[in-house]
Amino acid sequence: MDRKTEELRDIFMDVAEGETVTESQEESRGSLADRGDVGQRLSDVITGMRERYAFRADFDDEALCALVRGFYDGETDAELARTLDVSRHTVFRARMDLHLLRESDLDAPFDLDVLRERLADEDPLTEVADDLGVSASTVRRYRDALAARNESRGANDRYRAEFDSILADSDLTGGLTDDVKNDGLDEATEDAEVDVSF
The missing domain is CATH 1.10.10 (Arc Repressor Mutant, subunit A)
Known part of the structure; x- marks a missing residue:
């Protein structure tokens, strides 16, 4: 240790209560993976819409969640009707209930x-x-x-925005957490020559 470092260490020792500089880590703020189950979040939005509007389509929340996901996956009304085993007209009515135009x-x-x-x-x-x-x-x-x-x-397109956000988070979560161990550094360090001596 050089003289300056020793002086700084001595000053630290005089003002600090202990000999170490270890701070307790703050509580984690969470991650995209902690945002909750996508199905539950969609269901919560749908419940809020049911409370505010009179739904005309006779679908349970599970079917409506499937419709929302299919809609965002680009499925047509005919494809959604096949998946849900209902008519295209019923799918259209349910989409209108959910403001999915x-x-x-x-x-x-x-x-x-x-x-x-x-x-x-x-x-x-x-x-x-x-x-x-x-x-x-x-x-x-x-x-x-x-x-x-x-x-x-x-409603200021609130419900549509909530669906957008939930499903965008879902896409991000899948992309970020599925490959959490594959950080891309393997290729970057493949030919690197590492010579570290302590």
């Missing part, structure tokens, strides 16, 4: 503003459908999509 849900073959006006006037759907030159079921579909979008906007 696709761009195509509002891509109508007629002017949606006209539909909005007619719905606000409470015109009969069959009459609106005749005037727009489409079937009543088509009008109902776009009416439901507009209602879901309005509900979602009324």
